[in-house]
Amino acid sequence: MKRIKTRQITNKYTVRGVFFGIVFLALSVLITSNSYLFVSQKGTFNDLFKMYPGLWLAAVMPIAFGIIGYYLAKGFVKIIKKQQQLLNKEAQRSQIVFDFIENLRQGNLETAIPIEQETDKLGQSLYRLKDFLIKNKLEEEQRRIEEEQRNWVTQGLAQFSEILRNSSDNLENLSYNIIHYLVNYSKINQGGVYLLNTKISGDKYFELKACIAFDRKKFTDKTILWGEGLIGRCALEKQTIYLTDVPNDYITITSGLGEANPRAILMVPLKVNEEIHGVIELASFNLFQPYEIAFVEKTAESSASTISNVKINIQTSNLLKETQIQAEKMSQQEEELRQNLEEMQATQEESERTAIEMKGIIEAIDHAAINCEFETDGTLISVNKNFLKTFKYNLEEIEGQNLRIFFFKNDLPELDKILADLKNGHNFKGRVRRRNKTGEEIYLLSTYTPVIDNEGEIIKILSLENDVTDQVKMEEELKRSKEELGILLEEARNEVKEQFREMESVKIRNEKTLEGALDAIITTDKEGTVQFFNIAAEKLWGYDRQEVLGNNVSMLFSADTIINDEFVRTFVTADEKKVVGERREAPIKNKYGDEIPVLFLLSEAQVGLEHSFTAFIQNVEVELF
Amino acid sequence: MTYKEYLLELKKYSPYDFSEYSDNSIQRRLQKVLDEYKMTLEELRERTINDNLFVEQLVNDITVNTTDFFRDADIWLEYVETVLNKLSARQQIKIWHAGSSTGKEVYSNLILLDELGILKKTQVFATDINQQVLKEATQGTYRYSNNIKSIETYIKILEANKDNSSIKSINLEKHFNINIANDQLKVNNKYLSLPIFKKHDLVQGAIPFEEKFDIIFCRNVLIYFNTSLQTRILKIFHDHLNTSGVLILGNHEGLTGFFKTRFNRLGSFFVKSNSFHFKY
Ligand SMILES: C[S@@+](CC[C@H](N)C(=O)[O-])C[C@H]1O[C@@H](n2cnc3c(N)ncnc32)[C@H](O)[C@@H]1O
Numbered sequence: 001m002k003r004i005k006t007r008q009i010t011n012k013y014t015v016r017g018v019f020f021g022i023v024f025l026a027l028s029v030l031i032t033s034n035s036y037l038f039v040s041q042k043g044t045f046n047d048l049f050k051m052y053p054g055l056w057l058a059a060v061m062p063i064a065f066g067i068i069g070y071y072l073a074k075g076f077v078k079i080i081k082k083q084q085q086l087l088n089k090e091a092q093r094s095q096i097v098f099d100f101i102e103n104l105r106q107g108n109l110e111t112a113i114p115i116e117q118e119t120d121k122l123g124q125s126l127y128r129l130k131d132f133l134i135k136n137k138l139e140e141e142q143r144r145i146e147e148e149q150r151n152w153v154t155q156g157l158a159q160f161s162e163i164l165r166n167s168s169d170n171l172e173n174l175s176y177n178i179i180h181y182l183v184n185y186s187k188i189n190q191g192g193v194y195l196l197n198t199k200i201s202g203d204k205y206f207e208l209k210a211c212i213a214f215d216r217k218k219f220t221d222k223t224i225l226w227g228e229g230l231i232g233r234c235a236l237e238k239q240t241i242y243l244t245d246v247p248n249d250y251i252t253i254t255s256g257l258g259e260a261n262p263r264a265i266l267m268v269p270l271k272v273n274e275e276i277h278g279v280i281e282l283a284s285f286n287l288f289q290p291y292e293i294a295f296v297e298k299t300a301e302s303s304a305s306t307i308s309n310v311k312i313n314i315q316t317s318n319l320l321k322e323t324q325i326q327a328e329k330m331s332q333q334e335e336e337l338r339q340n341l342e343e344m345q346a347t348q349e350e351s352e353r354t355a356i357e358m359k360g361i362i363e364a365i366d367h368a369a370i371n372c373e374f375e376t377d378g379t380l381i382s383v384n385k386n387f388l389k390t391f392k393y394n395l396e397e398i399e400g401q402n403l404r405i406f407f408f409k410n411d412l413p414e415l416d417k418i419l420a421d422l423k424n425g426h427n428f429k430g431r432v433r434r435r436n437k438t439g440e441e442i443y444l445l446s447t448y449t450p451v452i453d454n455e456g457e458i459i460k461i462l463s464l465e466n467d468v469t470d471q472v473k474m475e476e477e478l479k480r481s482k483e484e485l486g487i488l489l490e491e492a493r494n495e496v497k498e499q500f501r502e503m504e505s506v507k508i509r510n511e512k513t514l515e516g517a518l519d520a521i522i523t524t525d526k527e528g529t530v531q532f533f534n535i536a537a538e539k540l541w542g543y544d545r546q547e548v549l550g551n552n553v554s555m556l557f558s559a560d561t562i563i564n565d566e567f568v569r570t571f572v573t574a575d576e577k578k579v580v581g582e583r584r585e586a587p588i589k590n591k592y593g594d595e596i597p598v599l600f601l602l603s604e605a606q607v608g609l610e611h612s613f614t615a616f617i618q619n620v621e622v623e624l625f
Numbered sequence: 626m627t628y629k630e631y632l633l634e635l636k637k638y639s640p641y642d643f644s645e646y647s648d649n650s651i652q653r654r655l656q657k658v659l660d661e662y663k664m665t666l667e668e669l670r671e672r673t674i675n676d677n678l679f680v681e682q683l684v685n686d687i688t689v690n691t692t693d694f695f696r697d698a699d700i701w702l703e704y705v706e707t708v709l710n711k712l713s714a715r716q717q718i719k720i721w722h723a724g725s726s727t728g729k730e731v732y733s734n735l736i737l738l739d740e741l742g743i744l745k746k747t748q749v750f751a752t753d754i755n756q757q758v759l760k761e762a763t764q765g766t767y768r769y770s771n772n773i774k775s776i777e778t779y780i781k782i783l784e785a786n787k788d789n790s791s792i793k794s795i796n797l798e799k800h801f802n803i804n805i806a807n808d809q810l811k812v813n814n815k816y817l818s819l820p821i822f823k824k825h826d827l828v829q830g831a832i833p834f835e836e837k838f839d840i841i842f843c844r845n846v847l848i849y850f851n852t853s854l855q856t857r858i859l860k861i862f863h864d865h866l867n868t869s870g871v872l873i874l875g876n877h878e879g880l881t882g883f884f885k886t887r888f889n890r891l892g893s894f895f896v897k898s899n900s901f902h903f904k905y
Contacts, residue, residue, distance in 0.1 A: 350848040
C-alpha cells in the first residue's frame with residue numbers, strides 16, 4: 001500500500017510537471033502570438049516559431065517539467081519512505097513498551113525487557129519501574145502476610161481473653177482451657193500447664209495442672225521441683241525458652257503415627273509483675289514462627305494474671321468458707337453451751353426436788369420417830385422432841401451427855417460393842433432395852449446409821465428409834481396367854497381327833513353294811529359323781545366299781561331314760577330337786593347296753609355343807625329258770 | 626395455748642411424748658425453739674401437725690445432748706473397780722447405754738473394757754431418742770479441741786490413783802486417731818462396729834431388744850423427766866436387768882418410788898436385788 005502510495009505520489013508529481021509545462025507552452029504561444037510583431041506580420045504558426053525561436057524551448061517544457069516533477073516526487077517519496085520507516089520503528093517500540101507495561105499490569109514482573117539499549121532513557125526508566133513494582137509487590141505480600149499474622153494473633157487473643165473471662169474459679173479447668181485453646185489454635189501437637197505451688201514445708205514445686213496429649217518420659221509424676229529441668233530454668237530466668245534441638249529423651253509426641261520426638265519445644269513463663277505463677281510448655285513437629293511465639297507469650301501474660309486472680313479468689317473463698325465454718329462452729333458451740341447450762345439447771349432442779357422430798361421424809365421421821373445424833377464415842381449431838389418425851393428428860397439435862405445414861409448397867413457392854421461396830425461403818429438394827437429418867441425400862445426398835453462424808457470419815461451416828469415398850473409388854477402378855485391357850489388347844493385337838501376316828505369307823509362300818517347288802521347301792525355327791533358302788537351294783541350293771549367311781553352317775557342310764565323319766569333325770573342332774581323317799585320304777589342300762597327295769601329308793605344325807613344321795617336298787621325282773 | 630397443751634398435741638400427732646418431762650426444763654427448751662424459729666405455740670402446733678421432718682428436727686432441738694468422754698471421772702474409776710472387775714469372770718457381759726447421746730459415754734466404756742481385756746465378750750447396745758446424735762455416735766468422730774481435756778483429766782486421775790486401780794493409764798494414740806490440723810478426734814476404728822446403736826424412746830416403753838443386761842447406763846437422762854416418768858423408766862430398767870445387774874445413773878439422779886427397795890446401793894451404783902420385800 002505504501003508502495004502504491006509512493007507511485008501515486010511520483011505519478012501525481014510527474015503529471016503535475018507535464019501539465020505545468022503544457023500551461024507554460026500554451027501561455028508562451030499565446031503571448032507571442034498576440035505580440036505586435038507577429039500580429040503585424042501576419043505569419044503562420046511556423047512563422048511564429050521562426051519569429052520566436054524561444055518557443056521551441058517552451059515546447060520541450062512539458063517534458064522537462066514532467067521529468068523534474070518525477071524526480072522531485074521521487075525525492076519526496078524517498079524522504080517519506082525514510083520517515084515512514086522511522087515511524088514504523090517507533091511504533092514497534094511503543095508496542096513493546098506497551099506489552100511490557102501490560103505485563104507488569106497483569107503482575108508478570110519477571111518478563112524481560114526486550115529493549116536492546118537498556119541504556120536508553122526509556123529503558124532505564126522502565127527498569128526502574130519494574131524494580132519498583134517488584135519491590136512494591138514483595139512489600140505488599142509481606143504486608144499481607146503480616147496482616148494475616150496480625151489478624152491471627154488479634155483474633156486468637158480475643159478468643160483467648162473470652163476464654164479467660166469465662167473461666168471458673170477452678171485452676172484445673174482454667175489450665176485445661178488455656179492449654180486446650182493454645183494447642184488447638186496454634187495447631188501444635190501437645191502442651192501442658194505447670195503451676196507453681198508451695199508445700200507446707202515452704203518448698204516450691206511445679207505441678208502439671210492440665211495437659212493435652214502429654215507424655216513426659218523423664219517425669220513420671222507430675223511435679224517438678226523449683227529450679228529443676230527446663231521448666232525450672234524457664235521460671236528461674238523468667239524468659240521464654242525456645243528449643244529446636246530437642247534432647248532425645250525429653251518428650252515424645254504420641255499421635256496416630258506412633259511416638260516421635262518433637263522438632264521444637266517452647267516454654268513460656270506465666271508471670272505477672274515479674275512474679276512467676278507457672279510455665280506453659282508446648283511441643284510441636286513444626287517449628288514455631290516468631291509471631292506464634294509472641295502470641296504464646298502474650299497469652300501467657302494474660303493467663304498469668306487470670307491465674308493469679310483465680311488464686312486470689314480461691315484464697316478469698318477459702319477464707320470465706322473458713323469464716324463461715326467458724327461462725328457455724330460458734331453457733332454450734334453456743335448451742336452446746338446452752339445445753340450445758342440447761343443440763344446444769346435441770347440437775348439442780350432435780351436435786352431440789354429430791355431435797356424437798358428428803359425434807360418431807362425428815363420431817364415425817366421427826367414426827368414419828370425418836371431421833372438423836374451422837375458421836376462415835378456415844379456423846380449426844382442432838383435429840384428431837386420424841387426423844388425427850390420418851391426418856392422423860394429436859395433438853396438441858398442431856399445436852400453433852402453420853403448415851404450411857406440411858407442404859408441399865410448390865411446392858412453397857414452391849415453399847416460398847418455397838419459403838420465399836422458403828423466405828424467400823426456397820427449399821428445397827430435391833431430391839432434394845434433402855435432406861436428412862438425415872439429408871440423405868442423402855443424398849444426401843446433402833447437403827448443406828450453412821451453418816452459418812454466424802455472422804456469416807458464418819459462424822460456422826462444417826463439414830464432412829466421407835467418406842468415398842470407397849471408392844472413388848474403386850475407380846476409378853478400374849479406369849480403368856482398363848483402358852484395357856486396352847487394347852488387348851490391341844491386338848492381340844494385331841495378331842496376332835498377322837499371324834500374323827502369315831503366318825504371314820506362309823507363310816508367304814510356303814511360302808512361295810514352297805515357293801516354287804518343284797519340291794520344294789522350307789523352314792524353320789526351333789527354334782528352326781530358316783531362315790532360308792534357296792535358288789536350288788538357291780539353285778540346289776542356289770543361294771544367294775546373302778547369304772548364307775550368318780551364318773552357321773554348318768555353313765556348308768558340310757559339317754560332316753562334320762563330325758564323321759566322324771567326320777568332318773570332329777571337324780572343324775574346336779575342341783576335338781578330329787579325324788580327322795582319314794583319307791584320308783586325305772587330302767588337302768590348295764591355295761592352291755594341292755595335296759596333292765598329296777599325299783600329305786602333314794603335317800604338324802606347332809607354332812608356339813610356336803611350333800612350326798614344314796615340309791616337303793618332292787619331288781620324287779622323275775623329270773624326264770 | 627400453753628406449752629403443756631402443745632405437748633399434748635405433739636403427743637397426739639407424733640410418736641413423741643414429752644408431756645411428762647420435767648416442767649421447767651421442757652418449758653425452757655420449747656421457749657428456745659420458739660425464739661429460734663420466731664414462732665408462737667400455735668404456729669409450732671401447725672408445723673408439728675403438717676411436717677414430719679420438722680418434728681424430728683424439733684426432737685433434736687428439744688433434747689439436751691450434753692455429754693463427755695469419761696464424764697465425772699471419779700465415777701469411771703469406781704466403775705472399773707467395783708463393777709467391771711467383778712464381771713470380768715463372766716462368759717458374756719451385756720451392757721445398755723440408754724440416752725447415749727453422741728456416744729462418748731459408750732466409747733469411754735469400750736476403752737475401759739478393752740483395757741481390762743474383756744471387750745471381746747461384751748455386747749453393747751446404745752439407744753437415744755435423737756436420731757441426729759445417734760448418727761454422730763456411729764461415726765465416732767469428734768472435735769479434738771472440745772474433747773481432749775476431759776480425756777486428759779481422766780488419764781490424770783488414773784495416774785494419780787495408780788496404786789489402787791486396775792487401769793494405770795490410758796494411751797491416747799491407742800484408742801484414738803488424732804488429727805490436730807483438722808481438729809479431729811476419732812475413736813479407734815475397731816470400736817466403731819462394736820456398739821449397736823438404735824433409735825429408741827424410753828417413754829414408749831417397749832425395748833428394741835430381748836436381752837437382759839448386766840449393766841445399764843442411764844446417766845443424766847432422768848433429770849429431764851418428772852417423778853412418775855422416772856419411776857416408769859426405772860421399772861423398765863429393773864425388768865431388763867439380770868439379778869445383781871448394775872444400774873448406773875447420773876451423779877445427781879437416784880431411785881424413786883418402790884425401786885428404792887428393789888435395788889441395793891453399791892457405792893455410787895445400784896444393784897438389782899433378788900428380794901422384793903422391804904428389808905428392815
Ligand atoms: C444429757 S444427755 C446424756 C448423755 C450421756 N448419757 C451422758 O451422761 O454423758 C441425755 C440424752 O438423753 C436423750 N433422751 C432424752 N429423752 C429421751 C427418751 N425419751 N428416750 C431416749 N433418750 C432420750 C437425749 O437425746 C440425750 O441425748
